[in-house]
Amino acid sequence: MIGETLTLKVAAACAISPSLRHLRLVAADGSKLPPAAAGAHLQLVLNGAARTHRNAYSLISRPGARDAYEIIVRRVPASRGGSAFIHEQLKVGDVLEAGWPGNLFAPVRTARRHLMIAGGIGITPFLSYLADFAFGGADYALHLCCREDEQHVFDPWLAGKSSVSVHWDADGHRLDIPALLAAQPVGSHLYVCGPAAMNDEVLELAAAAGWPASHVHCEHFGSALSGGEAFRAFLAKSGVEVSVGEDESLLEAIERIGVKASCLCRGGACGVCVTPLLDGEADHRDHYLSAAEREAGRLILPCVSRARSGRLVLDL
Amino acid sequence: MLHSDIKSRPTYTQLEPDLSGSQHLLIVEGDTVLPGRLDSLAGTFAPVEENLHTWLVGTQAGGLGLGKVWRLPGVADVVDAFACATRGYGIGDRLYVQGTEPFLWSVAKAAAIIGFSAEQIHLHHAGSLRRRVWCTHCHTVTEDVTTSIASCAGCHRHLLVRDHFSRRLGAFMGVMVDAEAPGEVPAVEESFA
Numbered sequence: 001m002i003g004e005t006l007t008l009k010v011a012a013a014c015a016i017s018p019s020l021r022h023l024r025l026v027a028a029d030g031s032k033l034p035p036a037a038a039g040a041h042l043q044l045v046l047n048g049a050a051r052t053h054r055n056a057y058s059l060i061s062r063p064g065a066r067d068a069y070e071i072i073v074r075r076v077p078a079s080r081g082g083s084a085f086i087h088e089q090l091k092v093g094d095v096l097e098a099g100w101p102g103n104l105f106a107p108v109r110t111a112r113r114h115l116m117i118a119g120g121i122g123i124t125p126f127l128s129y130l131a132d133f134a135f136g137g138a139d140y141a142l143h144l145c146c147r148e149d150e151q152h153v154f155d156p157w158l159a160g161k162s163s164v165s166v167h168w169d170a171d172g173h174r175l176d177i178p179a180l181l182a183a184q185p186v187g188s189h190l191y192v193c194g195p196a197a198m199n200d201e202v203l204e205l206a207a208a209a210g211w212p213a214s215h216v217h218c219e220h221f222g223s224a225l226s227g228g229e230a231f232r233a234f235l236a237k238s239g240v241e242v243s244v245g246e247d248e249s250l251l252e253a254i255e256r257i258g259v260k261a262s263c264l265c266r267g268g269a270c271g272v273c274v275t276p277l278l279d280g281e282a283d284h285r286d287h288y289l290s291a292a293e294r295e296a297g298r299l300i301l302p303c304v305s306r307a308r309s310g311r312l313v314l315d316l
Numbered sequence: 317m318l319h320s321d322i323k324s325r326p327t328y329t330q331l332e333p334d335l336s337g338s339q340h341l342l343i344v345e346g347d348t349v350l351p352g353r354l355d356s357l358a359g360t361f362a363p364v365e366e367n368l369h370t371w372l373v374g375t376q377a378g379g380l381g382l383g384k385v386w387r388l389p390g391v392a393d394v395v396d397a398f399a400c401a402t403r404g405y406g407i408g409d410r411l412y413v414q415g416t417e418p419f420l421w422s423v424a425k426a427a428a429i430i431g432f433s434a435e436q437i438h439l440h441h442a443g444s445l446r447r448r449v450w451c452t453h454c455h456t457v458t459e460d461v462t463t464s465i466a467s468c469a470g471c472h473r474h475l476l477v478r479d480h481f482s483r484r485l486g487a488f489m490g491v492m493v494d495a496e497a498p499g500e501v502p503a504v505e506e507s508f509a
Contacts, residue, residue: 112431182338186405187431210337210408212435 005045006033006098011068013092017153019075020121021087024068028095032066036101038132039125039219042069043099043266046085051248051256053082056266058124058193058219059101060157062131069101074121081247102264105191105219107132112187114140117177117202119194120150125219126193127157134161143167145175145194177202181209193219220267220287228283231307235259235316236278250302254316261302261316268304275300280312320479328420328441331357333364337410337436340364342382343394343423345415346374348443357414358382371397373415391422398426405430414440418448418459421486445508449477450487457487464507465493474501477508 012024025042027033036042036059046053057071075087090096105125107114114133116126123144133140141163144154148168158164167175181190181202190211192202199218206216227247234241235254244253251273254261264272268286277300284294286301293299300314333340342361344354361368361382368383373394388394411432413423420439427437449458449466456470461477468475468490475490482489494500 182406182408184407185431186407186409186436187433188407207336210334210406210410212407212433214435215407215433 006100008044008069008096008098010090010092010094010096013090016072016156017150020150020153021073021075022070023073023086023090024070025096025098026068033069034100035064035066036061036069037103038063038107038128039105040101040103040128041105041125041265042071042101043264044082045097046082046090048081048085048089050081051252053085054252054255054263054266055082056102058105058128060124060127063128069098072121072124099264102270104265104269105193105217107138107191108189108215108217111189111215112139113185113189114138115180115184115188115190116140116142117175117180117190117192117194117198118142118144118146119192119198120146122193122195122198122219122221123154124193126191127154129191130157130161130164141165143175143180145198148173177205178209181206181211189215189217191217191219196220218287220269228306231310231312233280233307233312233314235314237316244306249304250300250306250312254302259316263303266303268301271301273301273303275302276315278313278315280310281308282306282312283308322479322481324481324483325479326417326439326481326483328439331360331412331414331438331440333361333368333412334410334438335363336408337364338367338406338408340368340383340410340412341371341405342368342412343371343373343414345391345419345443346372348415348419350442354382373419391419394423395426398423398430401430405432410436410438412438412440414442416443416446417441418446418486421448421483425484425486447477447508448485448487449475449490450482450485451475451490453492457485458490461488461490462506462508464505465501466490 007028008025009028010023011026014022016022040059041056042059043054043056059069060072061070073083073086076083107129118126126142143165145167151166167173190206192199203218230246232241232243233250238259242253242257244250251261251263262272264270268288271288277298282300283306285304288301289299365383370382370385371388373388411427413420424437447461449461451468451470453473454471456468458466458469464477466475466477473492474494476493478489480489
């Protein structure tokens with residue numbers, strides 16, 4: 001199975017809660033899949049009714065597995081179409097195009113201890129971590145913060161795993177994040193994946209508790225970041241202008257008109273899609289550019305960032 | 317004097333408490349404390365005194381107490397104290413070290429072995445510029461080198477002491493100075509007194 005993209009077939013699909021669907025994907029031609037390590041994600045091309053979506057999902061399959069990729073997809077109420085397509089239209093036997101697995105959230109191998117904090121569906125990258133740590137005997141703890149009615153949804157992946165705690169929003173069940181962060185030994189690494197507000201809170205608390213920045217790792221959900229007011233973008237090299245709708249990203253609009261743009265994570269983290277910005281003011285929403293680069297205003301990550309002013313001119 | 321064109325040459329800063337830290341450990345090589353300087357360190361670290369431990373190392377370390385004070389005979393005792401640490405150090409802790417370069421890096425390495433991150437360790441060079449030198453030929457470490465060319469304690473070659481520094485070894489690179497013309501050794505200077 002060698003090529004720029006992978007062709008996958010849905011081998012199994014089941015609802016594990018009213019809003020969560022588990023998918024098992026195999027190679028359409030029956031061959032082995034490229035292996036992926038803990039924390040990896042898979043970018044799926046979803047041909048919805050209105051348009052094509054490219055969404056990245058964390059792989060929850062055992063690291064190194066080559067028989068199948070597994071993902072869990074949350075149906076987002078304000079879905080831009082990707083998760084709705086997976087929940088409503090995708091069925092067993094359907095064929096999907098996917099990118100090769102990428103990994104921007106691998107566990108740090110030199111860590112003395114791994115502390116994971118997950119918010120809801122943000123647990124997905126950590127399910128592959130747990131499978132990995134089960135082999136290596138690493139010291140770890142996973143804290144899942146979720147809705148009370150979803151506390152058992154992930155049990156099939158957590159069975160037999162020690163050091164997993166589940167928290168929800170009720171007296172006696174909330175996670176005391178400052179106390180948790182203050183109690184960690186030297187050599188610990190912190191990983192957080194959840195809704196933006198939770199990520200930001202944990203990152204802020206970790207900095208306040210004296211955690212070295214290089215020991216703190218965060219994975220954001222990309223899709224929630226990319227919508228906003230409609231604007232126009234002119235692609236200087238291609239000589240075409242494109243209008244970017246409220247519910248699509250600049251990158252999606254560029255792809256829609258057939259201009260090729262590199263990308264990997266589609267969530268503003270990896271920097272693969274970074275593009276020179278020739279004119280216009282960007283609304284930077286990525287986690288990649290430095291403060292100085294944002295200030296200079298010469299670069300943009302089209303996967304999440306948008307226009308502050310009416311029109312952008314890209315060197316693409 | 318402490319700057320070089322060679323990028324591996326570490327640069328050091330003045331010590332000041334990192335207020336985001338939770339527990340603070342200050343380790344001072346006693347010989348490198350100038351009269352009155354301990355007072356000034358006490359002033360600098362006053363904001364974190366409640367969470368401060370000071371280890372004074374060596375015979376000259378007299379005088380003031382900064383936080384909880386512990387006296388240790390030598391750097392080997394510091395290394396042992398880390399290696400045998402029964403008290404767990406925290407991810408928010410900060411380590412500040414003052415001393416000569418061999419002292420700084422012996423302590424930094426012992427701390428790194430038990431998990432301290434480079435961002436948690438602050439080093440301030442004080443006292444002699446004497447160097448630990450690692451021979452590229454026989455891999456022996458020669459201590460207390462103060463001259464630009466030194467005899468290797470292992471193979472006795474004449475080593476040119478370069479600014480090329482290894483954080484892992486806490487040592488500067490020494491290469492044979494008369495390899496091409498045996499016996500032609502340039503004038504030796506007291507560069508690192």
